Amino acid sequence: MTSTLQGRPAPTTPGLSYWASQFRSAGFYRDGLRFSDYAPAFYVGIAAHLEHPDRDFDDPRLDLRARYQRIRLGSVLNWEQAEDAARSAWQRAKENAEAAQAQIGRRVAQLAAHS
Numbered sequence: 001m002t003s004t005l006q007g008r009p010a011p012t013t014p015g016l017s018y019w020a021s022q023f024r025s026a027g028f029y030r031d032g033l034r035f036s037d038y039a040p041a042f043y044v045g046i047a048a049h050l051e052h053p054d055r056d057f058d059d060p061r062l063d064l065r066a067r068y069q070r071i072r073l074g075s076v077l078n079w080e081q082a083e084d085a086a087r088s089a090w091q092r093a094k095e096n097a098e099a100a101q102a103q104i105g106r107r108v109a110q111l112a113a114h115s
Helices: 016-025 035-051 064-071 079-113
Strands: none
Touching: 016 035, 016 079, 035 064, 035 079, 064 079
């Protein structure tokens, strides 16, 4: 479901386009950093939720630090600096999934009421 381009997060990864336009207004943003510095953290957060929607961000089985280190590339952020960005991306992916499930549930109820 996620896309990579030579091991790097690709713009087609669901959710990355939002962060590309919003990262500078997020609480974790540090002046002077580029989207490419944050992209690996966003990717890790989004991918972790898409792959394991039943797990919490802090679940040690996800091993997010190691995942981040593998795809960090040229980011100047170490895991401690990137963790809030990854958590924010994970949280947004979770909220989007929950909203979609609720919308589907409402639509199913509407269809059932009319049948």
